[in-house]
Amino acid sequence: METAGKLDRAVGARAMKPQQIREAAARLFLAQGYGAVSMDAVAREAGVSKATIYAHFADKAELFADLVKEECARQWPDTAMLESEPGDLREALMAVGMVYAELLVSPKGVQTFRMVVAESPRFPELGRAFYDGGPRLIRDKLAAYLARAEAQGKLALGDPRLAAQQFLAMLRCEHHLRALTGLDPAPAPAEIARVVAGATDMFLRAYGR
Amino acid sequence: METAGKLDRAVGARAMKPQQIREAAARLFLAQGYGAVSMDAVAREAGVSKATIYAHFADKAELFADLVKEECARQWPDTAMLESEPGDLREALMAVGMVYAELLVSPKGVQTFRMVVAESPRFPELGRAFYDGGPRLIRDKLAAYLARAEAQGKLALGDPRLAAQQFLAMLRCEHHLRALTGLDPAPAPAEIARVVAGATDMFLRAYGR
């Protein structure tokens, strides 16, 4: 509708307020957790009055769940390499492995994981959003890719889905654990590459032909 | 009999107070998290007055950290099977795999993991206690075991430590992830066994001889 369009444009500058709030809240919530962040702190961080926040979001819980779900959907990396026909297997496994393994230890990745795991008892929707939009997605894509590779005689798998799970699980390695527990917030990229190469080697030794 | 019973209960009641508090607090904290549990709730759950809690523990943070660290140290399962000389490799891997994988999806294991991951930014000591007393311990034991097996010509590993990490990582599988995110609080034991068998098969296919 024309009136609505004009109105939207007119309020354009205003309408950025919700986005400001989302970004500020995401920063605080992801860094400090649901309980440790007050709405006053969000207002301060966003440079916005508390009343404005409550004009756009029903309550603290909705704002939090909204943001974490958004983060779950947004951060998931490109896995287009798994859509094409299988070429060089080692190359493909290394590529997808590096992308996934680096996400797992990235600050955003760690923070998101922390929030989902910590709050999923009170926000069950977060668990679903995270798992379906992340681990499950990449597992299904990889399993399909591996099945195609097997059909081409490049692999000898028992169960493609189990094989995909195993490969991905090897990427959720001790560096991931150490990042989650705060012991090693930023593992060296070379270390990550070593783990990915190790996983690829082992995978191909077990299933390659 | 009656007198002795009364006496026992009286004596026990006094000495047991700190333990009552610990147990009640552990129950609540592990189930609901640091922020969501009030000291009044702990007092109620323990059947004790708040003043008594503060007579035994400096403050909420100390009580919490104390308990989680205790849980980290306590729950770690028996891995004596890795101390002996390597016998049947498949059998040993299956055994240690089942113990570890079942811990990972057990309610206590999941709750502890959740607490450590959620609160380690504010309680860095928890990360250390968990990692050193858990994943690192079992990884070192398994690596040493694998190295001995290799010396006996039963395996052809590149790096025993990496191999141990890979095997254990495969046990931290999607069931673990689904338990952490609340999607599947209690995976069927048969499912766990399948994952452990899969990890063992793959490990031996890659490294066995």
Added chain:
DNA sequence: GACAAACTAAACCGCCTGGTTTAGATCGTC
């Protein structure tokens, strides 16, 4: 220049928090 919508800062509400203090009850010990 009038007008409605979106915004602002700040006061305000009731409630709950972690933590302390009171005054008194119970207990084992000497």
Added chain:
DNA sequence: GACGATCTAAACCAGGCGGTTTAGTTTGTC
């Protein structure tokens, strides 16, 4: 049977919480 330690319930504190309200200001449109 009295003492010191340990416990109790309950009142109390200052402060922060989520959330609302108020009263007034900016903004773009007609």
